[in-house]
Amino acid sequence: MLHTVEKIGGTSMSRYEEVLNNIWLRAHTPQGSPATLYQRIFVVSAYAGMTNGLLEHKKTGEPGVYALFAEMDEKRPWQNKLDQVLDNMLSMNAAIFSNDVQRKRADQFICQRFADTRTCLENLETVCNFGNFQLDDHLHQVREMLSALGEAHSAYNSVQLLRQHDVNAVFVDLTNWRSDSQPGLDETIRRAFGGIDLATQLPIVTGYTQCREGLMKTFDRGYSEMTFSKIATITGAAEAIIHKEYHLSTADPALVGTDNIQPIGMTNYDVADQLANLGMEAIHPRAASGLRKKNILLRIKNTFEPEHEGTQICSDYCSDEPKVEIIAGTKGVWALEIFDQDMVGNPTYGEKMNQLVQESGVRVLTKDYNANTDTFYLKGNKRRINWLMDKLQQVYPDSDIRVEKLSMVSAIGSDMNIPGLLHKASGALSEAGVNILSVHQAMRQVDIMFLVRDEDYGKAVEALHQQFVEKSELWQQQASA
Structure with missing residues (x-):
């Protein structure tokens, strides 16, 4: 296949104008084909900070909606937190859309999702007040449902933004919201892409996939990388690309100084696994294994330096001479x-x-x-x-x-x-x-x-x-x- 599958991280997504100009509206040239905006699939993360508010802060542990709901506090602080996250999302909509019609459409979409979520959580609280039902038995599903809100918000908005620029973007919602069936991960992805023409349509895909396996059981907040990897392997992508807010470099520039680091041109999946173990992942190791088995090249690119080739990660690379990378x-x-x-x-x-x-x-x-x-x-x-x-x-x-x-x-x-x-x-x-x-x-x-x-x-x-x-x-x- 000629197409690429590309994932955009949350920090990058929040700088939507640069993503628009540096990635979405920047034509690429598939091998042996003319330049095009299409032949690409984009998997998007939630805007920066949204998933922290919905679950818990990834670094500080500050409780989000999920953590507060799990405590079953009679004062129900999770409701105020849910309102706060919705306000943040509506503020993001206001910043993105100057057109009142598009903004209203985006607001209606996410407000309906939050209304559904609130009703569901309130009903679950009521049910779990009875001794026959234990909240712990349902917390996994609650975490999955809340996670879906962030990616649905950013993916839906991205489609509206691209259509405003005459790009034939399509919203691929893998959250299975209000679905009466629960297929497996592979089947969910195959169904979603069954009718899409990559030559004329630009799919914008939710990073979260609701499926029978329950992605968060295994990957927790690495679920978007698993979605990204599965789409690449199932659709037979020529290349998988992750867009981040920084280069994959020899160290954190905030610690050693931007003048002292070196971008890494090439490395292998073994190195990527070690980084993932430290929580500084280029990609989740389970997601990387699928790409490795299918021999799909993985590239890490800096969203804000689109001319740079980025870091290539492949199976058989080894540095010419032994060194620390x-x-x-x-x-x-x-x-x-x-x-x-x-x-x-x-x-x-x-x-x-x-x-x-x-x-x-x-x-x-x-x-x-x-x-x-x-x-x-x-x-x-x-x-x-x-x-x-x-x-x-x-x-x-x-x-x-x-x-x-x-x-x-x-x-x-x-x-x-x-x-x-x-x-x-x-x-x-x-x-x-x-x-x-x-x-x-x-x-x-x-x-x-x-x-x-x-x-x-x-x-x-x-x-x-x-x-x-x-x-x-x-x-x-x-x-x-």
Whole structure:
């Protein structure tokens, strides 16, 4: 096939005029074909901040509609939060549409969705006041329903905006809103694209797909990437493209300075997996696996520098010479340590422990253990961590359990078989005054992780970037090429 499947992130979507000019109205040239605005499928995220308001803030944990509804507070604070998110969406509509007719149409669309949502949640509250029905049994569906609002809003608006510029855009609503059936993910996508002519129509697709599998059970807020990947593999895309507000670079420019970073021209899916594990994903690893199996090239592009070719991610790339390609990491990692002498020599000791970690809904970044201690390095909110600690203490009453908040910093590359790598990294951190609390290095030589104090995160990233990128002859040669 000639077409591409392209995903636009939430921060980019909020700068809709630049998205319009840099992406949608910018013609591309499919291989062997004339330039066209078509032969593209766009999967859009919610505008920046909307999903945080609907669920919970991704970084701070501030409760959104979902989190407030789950608490079942008699004062019903979720209703005010729902009104607040709707007001934000209507303000976005007012900013986008100067035409009163289009704005009214956009307002009516999202207001109806919110009215449906409010009625549904109020009825569910009533039902769950009876002992026969438990709210916990329905929270997954509530989370799915609320997630759908953000992407439906941005996708619908995008179609109206494009039609205003004489582009034959079509709204592909995968949320199955008010549907009386629940097909699987693949079938939902096949049905949606069955009657679309990519040569003359430009599909704008909701990043959220309501399906029998329940995307959020597995991917939580990475669901839009799974939708994007599935559409690419099912429709046989020539290329998959993700538009972000920044280049995939050697480090976060906010930490090491924009003059010190280098955009990464090429890397592989293995590196993308390591980034995803840290929450700095180029793409969710499960979504990437589908593209990898179908041998579809993935490209990461900067929305605001459309001339730049971006980063190509493929299966078989390996750097010509061993080097560190990216310094990445994450703050707010919970180190959960379980010490118990009964663990020694008992191969089944940790089975229930692993099960509880999975049930807690937190994300495991890595794990280490010795004869009598297991330590999980986790990402999740404090409420889930506390739940996990209580459950573990019930199952292992004689164990000592403690938790500490740390940061994780990682050096990543497609080939890091560099003599003295650990020595150089440790030395750089030591010179920067950063104490290493734990270190993880796998034999595959694609990443090395350091656990440090939360307050040392920025210093650690800067120190490793200076050592392996700014002082590296390989990177200096690339910059001057």
